[in-house]
Amino acid sequence: MKLKKLLLPALSFGMALFASGMLVAFSDSKVLALKGQPLEMLQKAFATAGGAYWALFRGSIFDPQLAQDRFIEGFYPFSETLVAATPLILTGLSVALAFKAGLFNIGAQGQFIAGAIGASWVGFSFELPVVIHTLAAMAAAIIFSGFYGGLVGLLKARTGAHEVIVTIMLNYVAAYFLLWLLSTTAFLRPGRQDPLAPEVRESAQLPHLFGEDLRANLGFFIALAAAGAIWWLLNRSTWGFRFRAVGANSAASKTAGISVARVTTSVMFIAGALAGLGGAMQILGSEPAMTAGIGGSFGFDAITVALLARANPIGTVFAALLFGALRAGGLTMQASTETPLDLVLVIQALVVLFIAAPALIKAIFRLKNVETGEAVASKGWNG
Amino acid sequence: MSLELRGITKRFGPLTANDAIDLTVGDGEIHAILGENGAGKSTLMNVVYGLLQPDEGSISVDGKEIKIESPLDALAAGIGMVHQHFMLIPVFTVAENIVLGHEKTKRLGILDLESARKEILRVSAEYNFEIDPDALVENLPVGLQQRVEIIRALIYDAKVLILDEPTAVLTPQETDELLRNMKKLKAKGTSIVFITHKLREVKEAADKITIIRRGKVVGTASPSASQEELASLMVGRPVSLDVDKNPAKLGGVTLAVSNLTISDHTGRSLVKNVSFEVRAGEILAVAGVQGNGQSELAESIVGLQEHVTGKIELEGKDITKASVRDALHAGIAFVPESREEDGLISSFSIEENLILDLHDLPPYAKGPVISQSVVSTQAEKLVKEFDIRAQSAKDSASSLSGGNKQKVVLARELSRPVKLVVASQPTRGLDVGSIEFVHERIITERDAGRAVLLFSTELDEVSSLADRIAVMYRGEFIAIVPADTSREELGLLMAGVKR
Numbered sequence: 001m002k003l004k005k006l007l008l009p010a011l012s013f014g015m016a017l018f019a020s021g022m023l024v025a026f027s028d029s030k031v032l033a034l035k036g037q038p039l040e041m042l043q044k045a046f047a048t049a050g051g052a053y054w055a056l057f058r059g060s061i062f063d064p065q066l067a068q069d070r071f072i073e074g075f076y077p078f079s080e081t082l083v084a085a086t087p088l089i090l091t092g093l094s095v096a097l098a099f100k101a102g103l104f105n106i107g108a109q110g111q112f113i114a115g116a117i118g119a120s121w122v123g124f125s126f127e128l129p130v131v132i133h134t135l136a137a138m139a140a141a142i143i144f145s146g147f148y149g150g151l152v153g154l155l156k157a158r159t160g161a162h163e164v165i166v167t168i169m170l171n172y173v174a175a176y177f178l179l180w181l182l183s184t185t186a187f188l189r190p191g192r193q194d195p196l197a198p199e200v201r202e203s204a205q206l207p208h209l210f211g212e213d214l215r216a217n218l219g220f221f222i223a224l225a226a227a228g229a230i231w232w233l234l235n236r237s238t239w240g241f242r243f244r245a246v247g248a249n250s251a252a253s254k255t256a257g258i259s260v261a262r263v264t265t266s267v268m269f270i271a272g273a274l275a276g277l278g279g280a281m282q283i284l285g286s287e288p289a290m291t292a293g294i295g296g297s298f299g300f301d302a303i304t305v306a307l308l309a310r311a312n313p314i315g316t317v318f319a320a321l322l323f324g325a326l327r328a329g330g331l332t333m334q335a336s337t338e339t340p341l342d343l344v345l346v347i348q349a350l351v352v353l354f355i356a357a358p359a360l361i362k363a364i365f366r367l368k369n370v371e372t373g374e375a376v377a378s379k380g381w382n383g
Numbered sequence: 384m385s386l387e388l389r390g391i392t393k394r395f396g397p398l399t400a401n402d403a404i405d406l407t408v409g410d411g412e413i414h415a416i417l418g419e420n421g422a423g424k425s426t427l428m429n430v431v432y433g434l435l436q437p438d439e440g441s442i443s444v445d446g447k448e449i450k451i452e453s454p455l456d457a458l459a460a461g462i463g464m465v466h467q468h469f470m471l472i473p474v475f476t477v478a479e480n481i482v483l484g485h486e487k488t489k490r491l492g493i494l495d496l497e498s499a500r501k502e503i504l505r506v507s508a509e510y511n512f513e514i515d516p517d518a519l520v521e522n523l524p525v526g527l528q529q530r531v532e533i534i535r536a537l538i539y540d541a542k543v544l545i546l547d548e549p550t551a552v553l554t555p556q557e558t559d560e561l562l563r564n565m566k567k568l569k570a571k572g573t574s575i576v577f578i579t580h581k582l583r584e585v586k587e588a589a590d591k592i593t594i595i596r597r598g599k600v601v602g603t604a605s606p607s608a609s610q611e612e613l614a615s616l617m618v619g620r621p622v623s624l625d626v627d628k629n630p631a632k633l634g635g636v637t638l639a640v641s642n643l644t645i646s647d648h649t650g651r652s653l654v655k656n657v658s659f660e661v662r663a664g665e666i667l668a669v670a671g672v673q674g675n676g677q678s679e680l681a682e683s684i685v686g687l688q689e690h691v692t693g694k695i696e697l698e699g700k701d702i703t704k705a706s707v708r709d710a711l712h713a714g715i716a717f718v719p720e721s722r723e724e725d726g727l728i729s730s731f732s733i734e735e736n737l738i739l740d741l742h743d744l745p746p747y748a749k750g751p752v753i754s755q756s757v758v759s760t761q762a763e764k765l766v767k768e769f770d771i772r773a774q775s776a777k778d779s780a781s782s783l784s785g786g787n788k789q790k791v792v793l794a795r796e797l798s799r800p801v802k803l804v805v806a807s808q809p810t811r812g813l814d815v816g817s818i819e820f821v822h823e824r825i826i827t828e829r830d831a832g833r834a835v836l837l838f839s840t841e842l843d844e845v846s847s848l849a850d851r852i853a854v855m856y857r858g859e860f861i862a863i864v865p866a867d868t869s870r871e872e873l874g875l876l877m878a879g880v881k882r
Binding site for chain 2: 236237238239241242244245248249251252253254255256257258259
């Protein structure tokens with residue numbers, strides 16, 4: 001039963017790898033040069049695709065070359081994968097939780113930035129003892145971003161303003177607010193002209209997991225704990241029951257006496273806090289000096305991650321790890337095989353395409369009686 | 384023209400909706416197809432009309448086998464259909480609706496409505512339908528809209544007319560009118576296939592009756608058969624159509640509503656200055672044609688309407704402005720009109736649906752944690768008490784039949800301490816067995832001293848359950864009359880005619 005559920009994502013991933021492999025191979029000039037000799041061309045194509053994927057593996061999981069001096073060094077790529085996955089897990093959870101409650105949170109990007117601002121500010125401007133400093137920075141991130149997200153919920157509950165529009169706009173607000181903030185004396189690093197905040201103090205930074213050389217840090221486990229907590233919240237608590245009820249049928253929930261307005265507001269608060277915690281992990285874990293580009297595309301990739309995971313909190317962890325690996329490995333792939341990084345983005349897109357269209361995979365493989373699960377975003381614009 | 388179906392089988396996945404159905408409709412005959420909701424009547428007719436393709440079987444017209452692949456083929460073969468939900472565009476005129484899809488043009492592509500208008504007037508005069516071709520459809524009463532559909536079929540030369548549950552939306556008077564018109568059509572040689580689950584109408588209008596149960600033809604009957612015989616054939620077991628009930632033992636006033644007015648967000652009033660009382664131990668039934676403010680009135684009592692003025696009191700306590708939760712917990716059981724939309728969360732399990740209202744209260748929740756074992760035990764108990772037929776209480780509510788869904792709603796609403804039951808169309812779309820169950824349960828609640836406010840558009844239901852009947856027309860209580868008021872009088876009141 002469990003295995004059957006995994007069949008579809010696995011096939012989707014396989015299909016995406018296959019399709020991208022074709023793309024990698026047949027966009028390569030050396031492969032195309034062999035147009036006249038089909039056999040050689042095919043061989044070369046296989047070699048090219050294989051080489052690209054091998055580079056991807058070396059860049060994301062384990063690099064035998066690095067392992068020659070010190071074995072643990074071989075896991076440097078894996079550590080990078082964890083670093084890339086950590087904020088994605090949290091922003092992914094943010095979007096997934098909102099999905100479960102029938103809300104489409106496009107605002108993880110802005111909430112991520114709000115959290116990063118909070119963590120950075122507490123991180124560099126206060127002097128506190130070790131553990132307390134980290135916790136204080138995290139708390140500031142959660143409060144800043146929680147309110148940033150909660151505002152969206154409140155607006156929707158009070159006035160019916162659609163969360164998609166409000167969150168998209170708030171993403172801009174957050175990004176430009178950050179840019180302005182980095183030009184103020186409070187946030188601009190002394191002696192710098194370019195938007196760069198001071199580094200957060202050592203006392204606030206998250207401890208590394210495998211020694212100083214590998215960047216993997218405690219943030220990954222905090223993200224895992226958050227995933228566990230959200231799973232528990234959704235499946236065991238009265239709050240989660242209401243969240244899911246409103247997400248599945250808000251009219252029936254209302255008729256049964258559940259306050260949809262309160263659910264909307266609290267879900268968006270928690271979703272915001274999760275994304276903001278992602279921002280804190282980035283600041284406290286791997287990028288202690290905040291720049292204008294701190295948000296990267298964590299908030300937008302989160303939507304894809306949540307879709308891939310079908311809004312399941314545990315699935316979100318795995319989807320984020322996959323994306324983290326693609327992100328970390330993509331760089332190596334580009335460096336060592338001349339395959340452009342853009343193709344990694346194509347792989348990501350194809351994975352999601354095949355996952356989001358289970359009917360397509362079912363048709364390709366002629367599967368019957370495989371649970372496709374509910375389409376998570378089927379509610380669309382007016383959900 | 385005669386229509387013959389042979390061995391029609393239609394499957395949807397594992398479900399066989401029509402199982403080798405044979406049916407012959409003779410020339411100039413009114414042939415009733417009687418069956419419960421979900422028996423496969425509509426599927427069969429959609430096959431005949433070309434909206435669905437049968438997996439097996441053949442269709443012949445006048446002894447010649449034909450293939451019907453689309454409604455256009457059906458029309459060409461002389462088969463017309465009036466759907467349960469009318470296929471009319473409200474903002475178009477009658478004539479525009481009728482030419483829709485068959486537009487003729489004059490030179491330069493100008494729409495030729497004149498010939499359609501003439502045709503409409505001709506057919507309308509022939510059958511005394513009194514239809515103005517230039518009237519906007521949205522301004523016509525439902526009964527007239529239905530005539531527009533019939534005229535459309537006749538203009539396109541339908542010799543066999545399929546009427547799918549045509550009386551569901553009509554007042555009793557409009558129903559009688561329709562039945563008379565059906566006989567007129569028959570006299571002029573049109574065959575009619577009349578799909579319904581209402582026994583009285585079948586007996587009144589049909590020449591032949593075919594009964595369908597679970598996708599199969601289970602028998603034919605003549606209109607002289609008794610209602611009980613027809614019902615037993617339809618359900619597959621003996622059925623009692625009468626509701627047994629003792630005289631009401633009236634208690635104090637449970638619900639007092641005074642000067643209640645409800646408006647929509649544009650400020651248009653949907654319920655106007657309504658006042659009434661329901662006492663403990665009685666059933667006040669609100670009759671009326673759908674869409675006269677009943678839904679809004681029902682919802683307002685549990686706080687689901689926003690723009691409400693006036694006063695609603697439950698045992699003397701003002702609950703006009705109470706939240707839904709407070710109203711429910713003050714002792715109101717609410718059975719909403721739409722089970723699917725408002726009553727249940729279909730992707731949730733039966734267990735979860737049973738605690739939608741109580742999930743955060745002991746014993747179901749300990750603090751913020753839902754206690755799964757208590758939820759399951761309680762669900763088992765309710766499943767047994769309310770005879771909910773499901774493989775497991777962990778199955779999703781969407782797997783249940785309509786009757787069992789309604790039982791889940793009832794079970795949940797009656798599992799709280801209740802003083803007042805507000806039930807909106809509680810038997811709509813249910814099979815006869817479930818209707819019996821719901822009726823008995825409502826009587827049980829009344830006999831246990833609860834006040835019951837029942838909203839129903841089915842006159843038979845109103846008459847058999849009510850202790851008093853209120854008739855609602857255009858948002859007002861036009862009259863409150865005793866339970867033994869005649870059908871005719873109720874019908875007139877429903878049409879807004881005061882004595």
